[in-house]
Amino acid sequence: MVVTKAVITAAGKGQRNLPLQNLIDSDGVEKSVLTILIEEVLRAGIDEICLVVRPGDEQAYASEAASHLSRLVFVHQQEPLGHGHAVYCARDFVGEQPFLHLVGDHLYVSRSEAGCAERLVRIASAEACAVSTVHATREHLLPYYGAIGGHRLRERTDLYRVETVLEKPTPTLAEQRLIVPGLRAGHYLCFFGMHVLTPTIFALLEQRIATAGGNGVTLAEGLADLAQREQYLALNMHDLRYDIGVKYGLMTAQIALALNGSDRDIVLARLLDLLAERELGRTAG
Numbered sequence: 001m002v003v004t005k006a007v008i009t010a011a012g013k014g015q016r017n018l019p020l021q022n023l024i025d026s027d028g029v030e031k032s033v034l035t036i037l038i039e040e041v042l043r044a045g046i047d048e049i050c051l052v053v054r055p056g057d058e059q060a061y062a063s064e065a066a067s068h069l070s071r072l073v074f075v076h077q078q079e080p081l082g083h084g085h086a087v088y089c090a091r092d093f094v095g096e097q098p099f100l101h102l103v104g105d106h107l108y109v110s111r112s113e114a115g116c117a118e119r120l121v122r123i124a125s126a127e128a129c130a131v132s133t134v135h136a137t138r139e140h141l142l143p144y145y146g147a148i149g150g151h152r153l154r155e156r157t158d159l160y161r162v163e164t165v166l167e168k169p170t171p172t173l174a175e176q177r178l179i180v181p182g183l184r185a186g187h188y189l190c191f192f193g194m195h196v197l198t199p200t201i202f203a204l205l206e207q208r209i210a211t212a213g214g215n216g217v218t219l220a221e222g223l224a225d226l227a228q229r230e231q232y233l234a235l236n237m238h239d240l241r242y243d244i245g246v247k248y249g250l251m252t253a254q255i256a257l258a259l260n261g262s263d264r265d266i267v268l269a270r271l272l273d274l275l276a277e278r279e280l281g282r283t284a285g
Helices: 033-043 058-064 066-071 083-088 116-127 139-144 171-177 200-211 219-229 249-259 264-284
Strands: 005-009 022-024 030-032 048-053 072-076 099-103 106-109 130-138 146-152 159-167 187-197 232-236 240-243
Touching (some): 005 033, 005 083, 022 249, 030 033, 033 099, 033 106, 033 116, 048 058, 058 066, 058 072, 066 072, 099 116, 106 187, 116 232, 130 146, 139 171, 139 187, 146 219, 159 171, 159 219, 187 219, 187 240, 240 249, 249 264
Parallel strands (some): 005 048, 048 072
Antiparallel strands (some): 022 030, 130 187, 146 159
8 A cells, every 4th residue: 555645634723823833843943833744744755745724724824835835735624514524625635545644733753763654654554554543641631632442463562453433532431442451551542643544534424424414523433434344453653742732732842842852952951940940939939
């Protein structure tokens, strides 16, 4: 299976402006979140990228990604009908091919030489099926993520056959339906924010949209159906993902990028200075 296209969704409520925010990347260069995500995709060997945005946002995105504009196709999500609907909007761009999907409000920090998307694409190509990245996550963070249940593949430490997918489950529901053998107690495999999906997902999302009655459709709903239709795996990533849409999300992502890059010692020294000044102020008070 060869993956040559990518879809980045950035049309969600509260998500639309996040990819336009600037951060200092691990290489010490100031970039927008959008540029960092595009470079993540390019590192995976993919140079055809669809950006799903709300009407009126295209110009701002095009300006921010001017150096990569020849690689980009813009698709509008006319109404805010959920993440699953946003992915569905890219159906004509994708055609009958597998594709990489990233969300526009997450940033990724790899702990190895290869990028996160690069490793995902490599695994999906080798397994010739849909693969979602997941990360062992504490149960108090379940309200922020979709999560999967399943079983680890024999003789593999990082791949799971997906059997169940739930969007932002309660701890009680997760305990009932998403226990994965081998995980630490109180931890669940929650989505990492990137997927390689087969075109089957579009037919499944179309069915969900048709019966939603104008309500939003989550991607998790389509992925739950996909698990029942064809082989669908989850890759447990030991890297780090940061949701920049939550409180202090951008700040946390910036610190993580800095600590992973060439300015690590400078940032650590400044953080220590801030902590020392705070403690000095408390003592003096």
